[in-house]
Amino acid sequence: MAEKDPKKSYLVTEKLVKRFDEALAVDEVNLSIKQGEIFALLGSSGCGKSTLLRMLAGFEKPTSGRILLAGQDVASLAPYERPFNMMFQSYALFPHLDIWENIAFGLKREGLPKADIKQRVGEMLDLVQLGPYAKRKPHQLSGGQQQRVALARSLAKKPKVLLLDEPLGALDKKLREQTQFELVNIIEKVGVTCVMVTHDQEEAMTMAGRIAVMSKGRVLQVGSPEEVYEHPANRFVADFIGNVNMFDGKLSVDEPDRCAVQTKIGEIHVGHGVSGALNMPVSIAVRPEKIEISTTRPADIDHNIFTGRVKEIAYFGSYNTFIVQASDGNRVKITEANTSRHDLSHITWEDEVFFWWGDRAGVVLRD
Ligand SMILES: Nc1ncnc2c1ncn2[C@@H]1O[C@H](COP(=O)(O)OP(=O)(O)OP(=O)(O)O)[C@@H](O)[C@H]1O
Ligand SMILES: [Mg+2]
Numbered sequence: 001m002a003e004k005d006p007k008k009s010y011l012v013t014e015k016l017v018k019r020f021d022e023a024l025a026v027d028e029v030n031l032s033i034k035q036g037e038i039f040a041l042l043g044s045s046g047c048g049k050s051t052l053l054r055m056l057a058g059f060e061k062p063t064s065g066r067i068l069l070a071g072q073d074v075a076s077l078a079p080y081e082r083p084f085n086m087m088f089q090s091y092a093l094f095p096h097l098d099i100w101e102n103i104a105f106g107l108k109r110e111g112l113p114k115a116d117i118k119q120r121v122g123e124m125l126d127l128v129q130l131g132p133y134a135k136r137k138p139h140q141l142s143g144g145q146q147q148r149v150a151l152a153r154s155l156a157k158k159p160k161v162l163l164l165d166e167p168l169g170a171l172d173k174k175l176r177e178q179t180q181f182e183l184v185n186i187i188e189k190v191g192v193t194c195v196m197v198t199h200d201q202e203e204a205m206t207m208a209g210r211i212a213v214m215s216k217g218r219v220l221q222v223g224s225p226e227e228v229y230e231h232p233a234n235r236f237v238a239d240f241i242g243n244v245n246m247f248d249g250k251l252s253v254d255e256p257d258r259c260a261v262q263t264k265i266g267e268i269h270v271g272h273g274v275s276g277a278l279n280m281p282v283s284i285a286v287r288p289e290k291i292e293i294s295t296t297r298p299a300d301i302d303h304n305i306f307t308g309r310v311k312e313i314a315y316f317g318s319y320n321t322f323i324v325q326a327s328d329g330n331r332v333k334i335t336e337a338n339t340s341r342h343d344l345s346h347i348t349w350e351d352e353v354f355f356w357w358g359d360r361a362g363v364v365l366r367d
Contacts, residue, residue: 010035010193011056011161016065018051018217025051027217028065038187038194040204043214044240049197052214053163056195057086069161085159087150087167093138100125100134103152110157124152127186143171144179151183155190162187164196168203180206201241205229213237229287234367238285245291245332247284251276251364259364264328265306271359276366283365288333290361293322295347297354305356308332310349320344324355 011033018026026048033039041049054060056067058079067074074082093102103124107117125131128148130141138146147168154162167183168176184207187194198204204211205225212222213236221233232238235246249263256273261284268284276282292298297305311331312323322334334355336344347353 008034010070011195012066012068013052013056014066014068016052016055016067017063018048018055018060019063024217026055026062029217029219031212031219031222033193033195035193036191037209038184038196038207040208040211041195041197041214042199042201042204042211042240044199047214048217049199049214050165053086053165053195053197056161057084057163058082059086083160084163085154085157085161086163086165087154088165093146093149093153095138098135098137099130099141099149102138102149103156106153106157120156124156127155127189128152142175144175144182147171147179148182148186151186155186155192159192162192162194164194166197166199168198176200176203177206183207205241213240215240231363232285232365235283235285235365238363238365243288243333243335245286245288245330247286247330247362249282249284250279251282252278254278258359261364265326265330267303268362269303269359270362270364272364274364274366280366284362285365286357286362288321288335289319289337291332291334291355291357293324293334293336293344293347293353293355295351295353298356301356304359304362305354306332307352307354310347310351310353313347313349322347322353324353 009032013029013031016026016029029052041052043049051060055062058077094105100121103121104117107120125134128151130145130148133141133145138149141149168179171179180203196207208225210222210224211228212219213228214220215236221228221237228237228241232241238244247263247265247268249261251259251274252262252267253260254273254276258269258271259273260267260269261282270284274282306326308324308326310322311325314321319335319337324332324334326332332355
């Protein structure tokens with residue numbers, strides 16, 4: 001594989017558009033993907049993820065815009081001429097061929113010498129740790145194992161870019177989680193640049209180095225899992241990635257390193273400025289795990305503290321979730337790890353509680 005420059009763009013889309021008759025499936029998408037990175041397209045059903053991936057693969061012709069691989073426009077290349085390989089939403093293996101033959105299929109069609117095919121299939125079987133299963137048929141493997149065969153088949157031709165459309169979509173939740181790690185390990189071992197599509201935010205967060213959050217054909221934000229979670233660009237992203245409490249209000253103070261927003265539950269302070277106009281409408285997003293809760297008022301807290309009544313409690317192994325109805329009727333979600341320094345076991349339904357958070361917990365969103 002060629003020298004990797006981790007900072008340089010490798011796969012680039014410029015103002016990529018796909019229009020189907022009425023519908024604008026992909027709307028001026030600019031992406032810049034680095035060599036060797038696992039990049040996820042995340043969004044709900046119908047937002048244009050597969051269409052974008054299919055344009056990269058060459059199965060769909062862009063209405064306008066460009067796709068560049070290492071600086072070269074790929075528009076003139078047919079799918080089979082592109083150094084891309086796509087694994088489809090349903091990764092149909094050939095049921096009548098054994099695992100070895102499934103992996104060898106593309107290599108045979110390319111007319112590779114027999115000895116080379118043998119070596120390459122052997123390498124792929126080792127990579128996905130399915131050597132002992134080479135002579136089985138797909139239906140004699142588990143879902144996760146079949147998925148690994150499909151991956152081996154996609155990687156056999158040494159593509160420069162691996163395109164995965166909902167790679168784990170056919171697996172149940174438990175198997176998905178386990179397979180996510182296996183898949184990342186294999187992809188990283190090979191070092192192939194990977195663009196994957198998923199509508200599952202946890203899957204994107206677990207597998208990808210960077211995520212593009214999409215809605216209605218547009219990319220709303222690109223960032224690492226931590227960036228999109230901690231610094232969502234707008235309400236849609238904040239809401240789509242993980243759980244969030246949203247407080248709507250008007251900007252009442254705005255300084256370079258702090259601001260305040262007047263909301264229905266009271267004034268909320270945030271530890272960053274927004275360079276906005278006073279009184280402009282904004283929302284504050286606060287993640288449930290950043291909020292603390294107690295039946296007694298903490299002595300040292302004098303702002304971002306509110307009262308409410310406990311409406312729901314759910315206990316999960318390592319954390320508890322409380323739904324607290326604030327004075328304005330807003331239902332606030334609060335999660336606390338069981339290791340919390342406050343003893344929460346005595347909090348019960350209909351209790352009056354205090355809840356509060358630090359200045360750095362909230363993010364002000366303008367749109
Ligand atoms: N061949 C086509 N002809 C007409 N419209 C299409 C075609 N393919 C996709 N679309 C439309 O384009 C939009 C985006 O579809 P796409 O398959 O890219 O969504 P997606 O994000 O992959 O969704 P999902 O998560 O359900 O797979 C949808 O509104 C869809 O109906
Ligand atoms: Mg799709």
